[in-house]
Amino acid sequence: MLFSTQGFLLGFLPVVLVLYYLCAPVRRARQGLMVAASLLFYGLWDWRFVPFLVGMTLLNWALACMWGRTRRRAWLLGGIAFNICVLVFFKDANWLSGVFAALRGQAFHPWDIVLPLGLSFFVFQKISYLVDLLRGQAPVYGLLDFLEFVTFFPQLVAGPIVRHNEIVPQFAQPPRNGAMWENLSRGAMLLLVGLAKKAGLADTLASLCDPVFALVAQGHVPTVGQAWLAALAYALQIYFDFSGYSDMAIGMALMFGLRLPFNFDAPYRSVSIRDFWRRWHMTLSRFLRDYLYIPMGGNRCGAVRQAFNLGATMLLAGAWHGAGWTYLVWGGLHGGALAVAHWWQRRGGAMPALAGWALTMLFIMLSWVVFRAPDLGAARTMLLAMAGMGGHDHAATGHHGVVLAIAVSVAVVGPSSQRAILRDMPPAPWVAVAGGIAFVLLILLIGGRIPDQFIYFQF
Incomplete structure (x- = not known):
C-alpha cells in the first residue's frame, strides 16, 4: 500500500x-x-x-x-x-x-x-x-x-x-497528553506537504525525464536541450519524491505522538559537497559516518587514509542503493568529491558561496544522471548528449513548465519543510482552512492517476 x-x-x-x-x-x-x-x-x-x-x-x-x-x-x-x-x-x-x-x-x-x-x-x-x-x-x-x-x-x-x-x-x-492536538495538526500538515511534493511535483516531473532516459536505454541520443531538461527534472524528481516520503513518514509518526529524526534540510541550497551530505538523506549519512567512516579512522589520520575512508564509505552508500556499476560509480564519484573537498579545506582553500553552490549543483546533477541511467553505456550517452553530441535545440516543457519552475523555486529558495512545519508554523485558522482545501485537491489529483511508487521503494 x-x-x-x-x-x-x-x-x-x-x-x-x-x-x-x-x-x-x-x-x-x-x-x-x-x-x-x-x-x-x-x-x-x-x-x-x-x-x-x-x-x-x-x-x-x-x-x-x-x-x-x-x-x-x-x-x-x-x-x-x-x-x-x-x-x-x-x-x-x-x-x-x-x-x-x-x-x-x-x-x-x-x-x-x-x-x-x-x-x-x-x-x-x-x-x-x-x-x-x-x-x-x-x-x-x-x-x-x-x-x-x-x-x-x-x-x-x-x-x-x-x-x-x-x-x-x-x-x-x-x-493522549497536552501535546496531542498540536501533534495531530502539525503531523497532518507535514503529511500534506509530503503528499504535495510527491503527487504534485515528483510524479509530474517524472513525465519530463522518464521518456528521455527510456529513449537513451534504447540507444537513441537526445538533443542537448532534452538531455539537460531530463537531468534537471530527475534531480528535482528524486528530491521531491524522497523528501516527500520522509515528510509523510515523519508527519504520520507525529500524529501517533512519536517523533522521528529529520531526513532532509534543503539540500539543493548546499554550497559544497560536504554541505550536501549534511542535508541529504541525513539518517543514512550519519549511519555511514558512525558505523563505517569513524570506525575506519574518519578524519583522524593523514590525507591519503582519509581519502580512502571516504571512498570506501561512499562506495558502500552506492552499493546500498542497488546492484550495478552505475550505483558504484555514483558512490565513487561522491567519495572522490568529498576527498577533494577535504583536501581543499586542509589547504585553506575558499570559494564564494554562489560559485560553491553552482559547482556543487552541477556535480550533483551530473552524478544523478549516472545514478538514474540503467547502465554505464546509457549514462555515457546522456552525458555526451548534455555536451552536445545529439545536436542543439530548445527542449519544450509544455504545460509542465510551470511545475518545473515551482519545483526549482521550492528546492532552491523555499525553507526546509520539516523545520517550517514542525518548528515555525504558527497555529492559525487560515492555515487549517488552506490545508483542508489543498488536501481535497490532492485527493482528487491522485484519484485520477495510476499511483507511482516512491523511488526509494526499490532500494
Missing part, C-alpha cells in the same frame, strides 16, 4: 489512528495494535514477505537476548554477519553472479529473487542496534518494544533510518 493513494489516506490511516487513540491509555494494547497495523500495511504490498520480516525481527531479538544472558560477543557478531549476508543475497546475488560469469565467458540466467520491500532500511536498523549492543550503548528491549521499533509502518519501507534510542523510549509515553 502506498502513502499517496486514496485507500491509504481515506481508509487505512484514519482507522488506525482512531483505534490507536482508543487504545492509548494501555501501553501493551496500543503497541500491539501498532505492530498488527504495521504487519497489515506490509502485507498489503506482498503477504509472502510478512513471515520474512517477522522472522528476521525475532531472530535479531533472540540474538540480543542471548548476548544479554551470556555476554558473548559471538551472538552479536554472528547476527551482524547474518544481516549483511541477507542484504547481499537479495540485492547483489544476481548481479555478482552475472559479473563472475561474464569474467569466465559464460552465460548467466538470473535467479528468480524478489527483493523484499524496505529490506535495506530495516536491515540497517537491525545492524545499528546490534553494533550499539556491542559498544554497550543499548539495552536488551522487550519483544513488543523491539517489534514496534522495527515494524513501525511510517518508516518501515523507506526510512528515515531510526535508531533504537530515538524512538523506543517514546513508546512509554501515552499519546
Whole structure:
C-alpha cells in the first residue's frame, strides 16, 4: 500500500489512528495494535514477505537476548554477519553472479529473487542496534518494544533510518497528553506537504525525464536541450519524491505522538559537497559516518587514509542503493568529491558561496544522471548528449513548465519543510482552512492517476 493513494489516506490511516487513540491509555494494547497495523500495511504490498520480516525481527531479538544472558560477543557478531549476508543475497546475488560469469565467458540466467520491500532500511536498523549492543550503548528491549521499533509502518519501507534510542523510549509515553492536538495538526500538515511534493511535483516531473532516459536505454541520443531538461527534472524528481516520503513518514509518526529524526534540510541550497551530505538523506549519512567512516579512522589520520575512508564509505552508500556499476560509480564519484573537498579545506582553500553552490549543483546533477541511467553505456550517452553530441535545440516543457519552475523555486529558495512545519508554523485558522482545501485537491489529483511508487521503494 502506498502513502499517496486514496485507500491509504481515506481508509487505512484514519482507522488506525482512531483505534490507536482508543487504545492509548494501555501501553501493551496500543503497541500491539501498532505492530498488527504495521504487519497489515506490509502485507498489503506482498503477504509472502510478512513471515520474512517477522522472522528476521525475532531472530535479531533472540540474538540480543542471548548476548544479554551470556555476554558473548559471538551472538552479536554472528547476527551482524547474518544481516549483511541477507542484504547481499537479495540485492547483489544476481548481479555478482552475472559479473563472475561474464569474467569466465559464460552465460548467466538470473535467479528468480524478489527483493523484499524496505529490506535495506530495516536491515540497517537491525545492524545499528546490534553494533550499539556491542559498544554497550543499548539495552536488551522487550519483544513488543523491539517489534514496534522495527515494524513501525511510517518508516518501515523507506526510512528515515531510526535508531533504537530515538524512538523506543517514546513508546512509554501515552499519546493522549497536552501535546496531542498540536501533534495531530502539525503531523497532518507535514503529511500534506509530503503528499504535495510527491503527487504534485515528483510524479509530474517524472513525465519530463522518464521518456528521455527510456529513449537513451534504447540507444537513441537526445538533443542537448532534452538531455539537460531530463537531468534537471530527475534531480528535482528524486528530491521531491524522497523528501516527500520522509515528510509523510515523519508527519504520520507525529500524529501517533512519536517523533522521528529529520531526513532532509534543503539540500539543493548546499554550497559544497560536504554541505550536501549534511542535508541529504541525513539518517543514512550519519549511519555511514558512525558505523563505517569513524570506525575506519574518519578524519583522524593523514590525507591519503582519509581519502580512502571516504571512498570506501561512499562506495558502500552506492552499493546500498542497488546492484550495478552505475550505483558504484555514483558512490565513487561522491567519495572522490568529498576527498577533494577535504583536501581543499586542509589547504585553506575558499570559494564564494554562489560559485560553491553552482559547482556543487552541477556535480550533483551530473552524478544523478549516472545514478538514474540503467547502465554505464546509457549514462555515457546522456552525458555526451548534455555536451552536445545529439545536436542543439530548445527542449519544450509544455504545460509542465510551470511545475518545473515551482519545483526549482521550492528546492532552491523555499525553507526546509520539516523545520517550517514542525518548528515555525504558527497555529492559525487560515492555515487549517488552506490545508483542508489543498488536501481535497490532492485527493482528487491522485484519484485520477495510476499511483507511482516512491523511488526509494526499490532500494
